[in-house]
Amino acid sequence: MSTVLWIAFPYICLTSFAVGHVWRYRYDKFGWTTRSSQLYERRLLEWGSPLFHFGILGVLAGHVVGLLVPESMTAALGVPEWLYHVVAAIAGTAAGLMTVAGLALLVYRRRLTPAVFRVTTRMDKAMYLLLAAVIAVGTFNTIGINLLGPGHDYRLDVAVWFRSIFWLQPDASLMASAPLTFQLHALLSFALLGIWPFTRLVHVFSVPVGYLARPYVVYRTRGDRPGARPPRRGWEAPGS
Amino acid sequence: MRVMAQLGMVMNLDKCLGCHTCSVTCKQAWTNRRGLEYAWFNNVETRPGQGYPRRYEDQDRWEGGWVRTPKGRLELRSGGRTKRLLRIFSNPTLPGLDDYYEPWTYDYDTLVNAPAQADVPVARPRSLITGEPMQIRWSANWDDDLGGAPEHAPHDPILQRIGERVRLEFEQAFMFYLPRICEHCLNPSCVAACPSGAMYKRAEDGIVLVDQDACRGWRMCVSGCPYKKVYFNHRTGKAEKCTFCYPRVEAGQPTICAETCVGRLRYIGLFLYDADRVLEAASVEREADLLEAQRSVILDPDDPAVIDAARASGIAEDWLDAARRSPVYALTHRYRIALPLHPEYRTMPMVWYVPPLSPVVNAVQETGFDGEDRSTLFAAIDALRIPVEYLAELFTAGDPAPVVASLRTLAAMRAHMRRANLGEPPDETIAASAGLTPAAIEDLYRLLAIAKYEDRYVIPSAHVELARLLDAQVACSVDPALVDPVSRRAAGRPGPGERP
Ligand code: SF4
Ligand code: SF4
Numbered sequence: 001m002s003t004v005l006w007i008a009f010p011y012i013c014l015t016s017f018a019v020g021h022v023w024r025y026r027y028d029k030f031g032w033t034t035r036s037s038q039l040y041e042r043r044l045l046e047w048g049s050p051l052f053h054f055g056i057l058g059v060l061a062g063h064v065v066g067l068l069v070p071e072s073m074t075a076a077l078g079v080p081e082w083l084y085h086v087v088a089a090i091a092g093t094a095a096g097l098m099t100v101a102g103l104a105l106l107v108y109r110r111r112l113t114p115a116v117f118r119v120t121t122r123m124d125k126a127m128y129l130l131l132a133a134v135i136a137v138g139t140f141n142t143i144g145i146n147l148l149g150p151g152h153d154y155r156l157d158v159a160v161w162f163r164s165i166f167w168l169q170p171d172a173s174l175m176a177s178a179p180l181t182f183q184l185h186a187l188l189s190f191a192l193l194g195i196w197p198f199t200r201l202v203h204v205f206s207v208p209v210g211y212l213a214r215p216y217v218v219y220r221t222r223g224d225r226p227g228a229r230p231p232r233r234g235w236e237a238p239g240s
Numbered sequence: 241m242r243v244m245a246q247l248g249m250v251m252n253l254d255k256c257l258g259c260h261t262c263s264v265t266c267k268q269a270w271t272n273r274r275g276l277e278y279a280w281f282n283n284v285e286t287r288p289g290q291g292y293p294r295r296y297e298d299q300d301r302w303e304g305g306w307v308r309t310p311k312g313r314l315e316l317r318s319g320g321r322t323k324r325l326l327r328i329f330s331n332p333t334l335p336g337l338d339d340y341y342e343p344w345t346y347d348y349d350t351l352v353n354a355p356a357q358a359d360v361p362v363a364r365p366r367s368l369i370t371g372e373p374m375q376i377r378w379s380a381n382w383d384d385d386l387g388g389a390p391e392h393a394p395h396d397p398i399l400q401r402i403g404e405r406v407r408l409e410f411e412q413a414f415m416f417y418l419p420r421i422c423e424h425c426l427n428p429s430c431v432a433a434c435p436s437g438a439m440y441k442r443a444e445d446g447i448v449l450v451d452q453d454a455c456r457g458w459r460m461c462v463s464g465c466p467y468k469k470v471y472f473n474h475r476t477g478k479a480e481k482c483t484f485c486y487p488r489v490e491a492g493q494p495t496i497c498a499e500t501c502v503g504r505l506r507y508i509g510l511f512l513y514d515a516d517r518v519l520e521a522a523s524v525e526r527e528a529d530l531l532e533a534q535r536s537v538i539l540d541p542d543d544p545a546v547i548d549a550a551r552a553s554g555i556a557e558d559w560l561d562a563a564r565r566s567p568v569y570a571l572t573h574r575y576r577i578a579l580p581l582h583p584e585y586r587t588m589p590m591v592w593y594v595p596p597l598s599p600v601v602n603a604v605q606e607t608g609f610d611g612e613d614r615s616t617l618f619a620a621i622d623a624l625r626i627p628v629e630y631l632a633e634l635f636t637a638g639d640p641a642p643v644v645a646s647l648r649t650l651a652a653m654r655a656h657m658r659r660a661n662l663g664e665p666p667d668e669t670i671a672a673s674a675g676l677t678p679a680a681i682e683d684l685y686r687l688l689a690i691a692k693y694e695d696r697y698v699i700p701s702a703h704v705e706l707a708r709l710l711d712a713q714v715a716c717s718v719d720p721a722l723v724d725p726v727s728r729r730a731a732g733r734p735g736p737g738e739r740p
Binding site: 029030032033034035036037038039040042045046049050052053054114115118119203206208210211212214216217218219220221222236 | 273274321322324325328329330331332334336337369370371372427428431432434435436437439440441442443444445452453454455456457458459472474475476477478490
């Protein structure tokens, strides 16, 4: 059982993540968009969206440090465990609360603005559910366990297990001993990664950093298109 | 000098009937799809009026176009690149649907299927956004023909700028129509604002397009365009805009809006311009100098040095030939009567307008004077401050001189042609007062008043034979005098606008 949960499942999800993105990029560039609903509603979005996105960027940064930097390394840099713990719990709480508040606002808006709800797909709903679950459990871990509760040094089990997946030497025993909510958070997160390429979340990989470097005005040639090109998406088919 | 070719358009505002045929045919061709119900790649606004979307010219609010920094550099009005990326999660200068309007349809079904009842069934309006019954409060053209002007027109940003309380009572109003499409700017701020690099200017003909596969729906182009001519398809999540009907112009045919224009007031042709000088010209300090700067970027297609440079940059001979016969170059540069819309946005717009003389003529005639007499018209142009100032705010960043010059040329043409029509001996001083020869003024008259299809649209294509075939099918019903431009030239007749 623990092999399935902590070895097979993550690899399946990661494969789906990687292959899914390649497939989607190859065959559905037209569907690759943020699908913004700002045109329908702006007042709630103005608050919810930056709150959520800046919050989740903070959360991402925290995960990079927490999961990818081994405890031995911060120790070697002279950061004692208690200090790391305090900083991580406080920063994590701030970012987590921002994210939760933002997401709550966005979901409220999505459900109660008729125009926005009307364009919400089934995939969106599944994605929101999973995303909310991941964030809820993660926030509980940060606040309920690490800030106010007994605390758990995930850098000794979860993080080591997480890295071991990428070294292709997964060690399931590390996770088996982690607290239940940490286990849950890990499983839900991998599930989210698994459906990621098939949701609107693909827009995360479109962060336009290239914009900072390119010239303002872009020129392109028409090229010598030899006659008709194969039909592509973009126009509704007749009768749709 | 780096010569590039640009397709441009000129619209002669005196001839616009405000019939909206152009808008409707454009919509049928390009935007009759879900997600773009509210999009009008071509719209016709009544001025004075708020335009579409509402008050789009209020750049303090929408932050479209470019500004010149104190150091003399150009920057997008909405700020630099980093600032734009920081605003990516919620774009504060994106117009909402209420700045456009909520598109709707009607419950037609009830008309035929309602059960027998005492009241006549009605088709109630239903929102295309929510599907719910709705109250129609605004649309793309709510203030058409000055409808509701006492209430709506005072919100016209241009009227507010000239700071004049124009009386909008029926008998004193001046009014004209302003058809608008995307300007296919030389220095497009929509392209500059696109974080994904999905928008581009075509190197061959300057048409500005959105790559639908590369657009990620950040909506910065909508804000960046000061003319609000990029629309966000709210169903596909991608930006769409006027394409200058590129599939048609590639085949040598005019755009749909031009092809179907009832007033036959649109001209399409080529400009040659110096791409190396665009930025410099768009950055001149005084806004009133922008018109001249913009004119100076466009090159004389008869100048041998320009021709050599154009050949060096790979522009084909038939394109050079089309540039020499370009009706738009004739109107903007040979006769200098066409002016760009809002040069102060510094995007170098490539749709130009011949300002309307009709508000002046109407005012003159209403007071019982002769609306075709040169000195009366000249005096009226000088005396009627409000129309001229208003036009100057639209076309010359507030400088009345080029507007007056353009209107004087039109007035001189009117007076000169009246004498000719009445068989009176020509009065050379009339043409001279517009800085033209009588022959030139007659040529201008031909171009503005009676030019045929192939004189109004000089569009080179890679598939001339095919285009002509298509032309013959489509255009014969529209324009009986479809003359082959090549044989026409072989017969020794000059093209339109070539000054004799
Ligand atoms: S008018 Fe057209 S080319 Fe110019 S900024 Fe707007 S969308 Fe871009
Ligand atoms: S079709 Fe021509 S005349 Fe009619 S509104 Fe459009 S531009 Fe004006």
